[in-house]
Amino acid sequence: MNIIDLLSDTLSLPTDEMYASIAEAELGDDGRFTNNQGEDPTVNKLQELAAEKLGKEEGLFLHSGTMGNMLSLLTHAEREDSIIVGEKAHIFTNEKGTFDNNCCGFRPVIVPDHEGYLDPQALERNLNSTKASLVCIENSHNFRGGTVIAPEITNAIVDIAHKHQIPVHLDGARIFNAAVALKTDVKLLVENVDSVMFCLSKGLCAPIGSVVVGSQTFIRKAREKRRIWGGQLRQAGIVAAAGIVALEKMTERLSEDHELTTQLAEGLSPIPVFNINTQKVKTNILKIRLDNSFMSASEFCEKLFHEHKIRIGAVSRNEIRIVVYRGISHEAILEVIERIKNFVDKRKAQR
Numbered sequence: 207m208n209i210i211d212l213l214s215d216t217l218s219l220p221t222d223e224m225y226a227s228i229a230e231a232e233l234g235d236d237g238r239f240t241n242n243q244g245e246d247p248t249v250n251k252l253q254e255l256a257a258e259k260l261g262k263e264e265g266l267f268l269h270s271g272t273m274g275n276m277l278s279l280l281t282h283a284e285r286e287d288s289i290i291v292g293e294k295a296h297i298f299t300n301e302k303g304t305f306d307n308n309c310c311g312f313r314p315v316i317v318p319d320h321e322g323y324l325d326p327q328a329l330e331r332n333l334n335s336t337k338a339s340l341v342c343i344e345n346s347h348n349f350r351g352g353t354v355i356a357p358e359i360t361n362a363i364v365d366i367a368h369k370h371q372i373p374v375h376l377d378g379a380r381i382f383n384a385a386v387a388l389k390t391d392v393k394l395l396v397e398n399v400d401s402v403m404f405c406l407s408k409g410l411c412a413p414i415g416s417v418v419v420g421s422q423t424f425i426r427k428a429r430e431k432r433r434i435w436g437g438q439l440r441q442a443g444i445v446a447a448a449g450i451v452a453l454e455k456m457t458e459r460l461s462e463d464h465e466l467t468t469q470l471a472e473g474l475s476p477i478p479v480f481n482i483n484t485q486k487v488k489t490n491i492l493k494i495r496l497d498n499s500f501m502s503a504s505e506f507c508e509k510l511f512h513e514h515k516i517r518i519g520a521v522s523r524n525e526i527r528i529v530v531y532r533g534i535s536h537e538a539i540l541e542v543i544e545r546i547k548n549f550v551d552k553r554k555a556q557r
């Protein structure tokens with residue numbers, strides 16, 4: 207039986223065009239800074255393209271999304287500062303160094319984010335009672351099931367923060383998924399935020415890399431922080447070349463992943479131990495609530511892999527996350543539905 211791995215879109219592989227662009231990339235030392243830019247022309251091209259696409263002044267290439275978020279926070283705020291984050295934000299739940307005293311040492315101020323965006327009233331309350339240095343938001347929202355935030359909501363949240371003179375950083379690891387789902391120009395989703403990190407290495411299929419965009423002053427400061435934190439790169443054009451293809455050619459096809467995710471949700475929703483709100487599926491992430499009297503989410507995922515070779519992940523005691531990406535075909539989705547149905551039926555019959 208073949209393994210079908212739906213743990214994350216980080217499993218997406220580079221396209222042939224990416225491999226070709228890597229072979230031909232013009233390279234230099236991105237760590238050297240001359241005439242206000244690094245010396246790798248391919249990295250510079252990617253950074254300019256990213257800034258242009260998102261409507262910001264400058265961009266900075268980094269090896270990972272975590273590094274991009276961390277450096278953005280370190281650029282906006284000082285050690286021990288309070289930073290407002292959603293309770294399920296990736297920055298808070300997964301990027302442990304950010305709030306670790308032995309690393310960045312920020313203090314999290316946690317705001318509910320049930321729909322994937324910060325509750326505006328709770329945000330206002332927290333800004334009135336805490337001296338925070340930054341507000342972080344996420345779009346699309348990973349652990350809320352790939353939910354998307356419409357520009358009006360983002361703008362309302364940013365207005366609240368800016369009213370208190372607090373900048374806003376957007377973790378836009380999958381911002382292009384959000385833009386495609388909302389059928390809008392990505393610029394409108396990030397128009398008023400002060401910085402954005404997005405990933406080239408997830409649904410966009412580049413092998414490595416993320417870009418942070420923002421004002422020229424912000425990016426110059428972030429570049430310096432990147433050097434201090436050991437994130438400086440040399441002939442990074444090798445990977446930036448694939449990032450250029452990702453940005454130019456791979457954004458629109460994300461809708462294919464979204465369609466397959468909806469098909470998967472519709473195929474799995476009749477399974478009695480699942481609670482799936484198919485209306486909420488907007489991008490390439492499906493969140494399933496599992497009836498805990500059946501088994502825990504982690505046990506479900508473990509046994510499903512052991513017996514049916516499907517890899518999916520538990521994100522809480524009773525929630526499972528499935529992620530679709532290029533390389534997962536329509537046939538694979540049908541196969542996943544079939545194998546999961548068989549698994550549940552067999553377990554139910556044994557009871």
Ligand SMILES: Cc1ncc(COP(=O)(O)O)c(C=O)c1O
Nearest residue numbers: 270271272273296348377379405
């Ligand atoms: C929303 C979000 N932000 C940031 C990251 C971190 O990206 P990376 O794995 O490149 O560090 C991820 C990774 O999955 C993510 O889902």
